[in-house]
Amino acid sequence: MNFERFQRQIIVPELGEEGQQLLPKKHIVIIGGGGLGSNSSNILTRIGIGSIDIVDDDLVELPNLYRTSIFNEEDVGRPKCQILEEKLQKINSEVRIRGIKKRVTKENIHSIVKNADIILDGTDNMQTRFLINDISIKHNIPWVYAGVYSTVGMIMGIHPKHTPCLKCISQSIPEKTGEIPILGNLPLTIASIECTEAMKLLLGKQLSGFIIYDVWNQSFEQMNIKRNPRCSCCQRGIFEFL
Numbered sequence: 707m708n709f710e711r712f713q714r715q716i717i718v719p720e721l722g723e724e725g726q727q728l729l730p731k732k733h734i735v736i737i738g739g740g741g742l743g744s745n746s747s748n749i750l751t752r753i754g755i756g757s758i759d760i761v762d763d764d765l766v767e768l769p770n771l772y773r774t775s776i777f778n779e780e781d782v783g784r785p786k787c788q789i790l791e792e793k794l795q796k797i798n799s800e801v802r803i804r805g806i807k808k809r810v811t812k813e814n815i816h817s818i819v820k821n822a823d824i825i826l827d828g829t830d831n832m833q834t835r836f837l838i839n840d841i842s843i844k845h846n847i848p849w850v851y852a853g854v855y856s857t858v859g860m861i862m863g864i865h866p867k868h869t870p871c872l873k874c875i876s877q878s879i880p881e882k883t884g885e886i887p888i889l890g891n892l893p894l895t896i897a898s899i900e901c902t903e904a905m906k907l908l909l910g911k912q913l914s915g916f917i918i919y920d921v922w923n924q925s926f927e928q929m930n931i932k933r934n935p936r937c938s939c940c941q942r943g944i945f946e947f948l
């Protein structure tokens with residue numbers, strides 16, 4: 707990959723030339739191409755990840771536009787993953803971008819993530835997140851959880867056997883309560899933090915634990931949660947969503 711484009715990123719000590727050289731060798735699978743997934747795939751393409759798959763089976767709708775930085779009115783009615791593939795490829799032609807028009811299920815998730823160095827959460831539901839968590843722990847693939855609600859985002863990098871998994875901190879799926887409120891600028895901010903934790907996982911750096919950021923009140927909380935010794939998933943190997 708042409709490194710000229712990264713000259714001001716290479717001089718960031720946390721990354722350095724060594725880190726920058728590692729990124730093009732990595733393959734990331736992003737599950738969901740909406741507010742979080744479209745913004746994180748945009749960031750990851752620009753910073754020099756080598757290969758990115760975006761898995762989504764939805765079409766772009768007008769109410770999506772206010773919270774993404776990639777889609778526009780011409781894209782309405784077309785598949786999100788296809789638009790992302792087309793547009794991101796123009797940002798860096800050396801990155802291998804693949805839009806995969808599928809809904810992730812327990813039947814197909816293994817074939818979707820089996821070559822991933824890391825999985826990114828771009829979903830909007832806990833059922834799929836627990837499914838990602840199960841496959842991550844079972845096959846030792848790190849992933850980054852991210853969720854948004856109203857003005858608040860939550861992020862946690864999950865490194866199997868090293869950090870708590872999603873099941874360590876949440877035992878059950880909360881009841882659905884209708885449409886989720888989301889402030890327009892929140893997904894981009896949370897996607898940015900999600901990508902930072904992804905880079906740390908790829909480079910073997912220390913993660914920042916469970917992060918809660920409120921984009922309205924500008925409050926940032928970082929919690930170091932311990933692994934749950936009775937976790938059914940990462941301790942007892944019960945993968946109930948798979």
Ligand SMILES: [Zn+2]
Pocket residue numbers: 870871872873874875933934937938939940941
């Ligand atoms: Zn666990």
